Amino acid sequence: MTPYALIDLATIAANYRFLCDKAGKARCGAAVKANAYGLGLVPVASALKNAGCTNFFTAHFSEALALRAHIKDGEIVVLHGLSKNDFAQALAHNITPMLNHLGAVQEWGAFSRERGESLPAMIHLDTGMNRLGLSPAEQAHLAAHHDLLDGIEIKAWASHFACADEFDNPMTTQQRDRLNSILSQLPSAPISLCNSSGLFWGEDYHFDLARPGVALYGGNPTPHLANPMKAVMTLHSPILQIRDVEAAMTVGYAASHSIKRKGRVATIALGYADGYHRALSNKGTVMIGQHQAPLIGRVSMDLITLDVTDVPEAAAHVGADVTLIGAHRTIDQAADEAGTICYELLTSLGERVRRDYLNAA
Known part of the structure; x- marks a missing residue:
């Protein structure tokens, strides 16, 4: 009697291939940080690898090590970087x-030259x-001192869009132009710049390597339009108990919820x-x-x-199965109701939620 998420790996692969087509001449990698956005690092990354992905991005070094244990070839990039103590192990x-x-x-550079x-x-x-990345002053210093790059094989110059999901926001074009400058x-x-939403700005923004994330997992990268991605996850929980209730209970x-008429209340095994x-x-x-029922009372x-x-x-x-998402x-609709974004709902899925996979290789 436990909650579970049903995750379709074939749909994740189909979303990846769609984004590859969108990227045109650019290569398309995959952000698999935060346990592949909550859906399971190893099963998801394996499905992406089978779909042709060779560039994976994690946030933490520990994630990269866990991934490398299962993905023996291909590039794994740690977005947060490394501490000096991790250099040798990373190599x-x-x-x-x-x-x-x-x-x-x-x-x-010093580690490489040594x-x-x-x-x-x-x-x-x-x-x-204004989060991670060389500041404008550091960029200017690097431009004046190319010798700092001695010993470094630059796999890509990277930056990250701030507002690409807002298609009337000029900052996306400004960021592209600053990067070119x-x-x-x-x-x-x-050059690697595009996130999921950035891929929908056109080929002038694609450069050489894209790093989509949420779109792979069914989130809408174009909030002003219908979602071009396919949903990959449904969320379920069983009914634990049903009781009869009377008005005024x-x-x-x-x-927080007052019963208005005689009826029945079901309790399911899921919570915050x-x-x-x-x-x-x-x-x-x-x-x-085939029946809808409203959620009542506090989660x-x-x-x-x-x-x-x-x-x-x-x-x-x-024991009946209840589908919440x-x-x-959709995950985007539930996030909107919660006053947040689908990234947060996906990555919030707890350890008690069993992950069941469809179309695993």
Whole structure:
């Protein structure tokens, strides 16, 4: 009687191939950070590899090591970079760092020269996010001192779009132009800029290597348009108990829902500890077979309550499967109801939610 997510690996592969077509002449990698956006690092990355992906991006070094244990070839890039203590282990496992500040460039270059080798890295040039990446001042310093790059095999110059999902926002074009400007002063190498949404801005933004993430997992990269991606995950939980209720009764913590008529309330085995946000209390509907039922009361740590008064008893019974995210209610719609984004819902899926895979190789 546990919740589960049903994840279609063939659909993830189909989304990847679609994005490859969108990328045109550019190569298309895959962001598999945060446990492949909550869906399972190893099964997802294996499906992407079988679909032709050879460039994988993780946030942390630990993620890269876990991935390399299963993906023996192909490039794995650590977006957060490495500490000096991890350099030798990264080299031994063929893991590529993203160099995010001038100090990182200097440290990796020194490590390479000490070994008498040219070692691979990507270098992140900030173009407006003001998070990671060489600052404009650091970029200018690097442009004036190319010798700092001695010993570094530049796999790509990288940057990251801030507003590509907002298709009337001029910042995307400004970031592309800033990147082109600084790259005119730096040694030639491949360029990696596009995230999921960036791929939909056209070939002038694609450059050489794209790094899509959420679109692979069914999130809409074009919020102003219908979602071009296919849904890859549905979320389910069984009914634990059904009880009869009378008018004037209340449901759940803070008595936040008042019963208006005689009916039935079902309780299912899912809560905010499983990643179903408390902000979804008293919001949205679920599917029980072919029947919709509203969520009522507070989402608690382990339990959610539903009004199943209008669902036939043959459908709504103890053990019956309840679909919370699926064809009737997409991950983007649920995120909107929660006042957040689908990235957060996907990556919030807890360890207690069993991942079941369709079309595993």
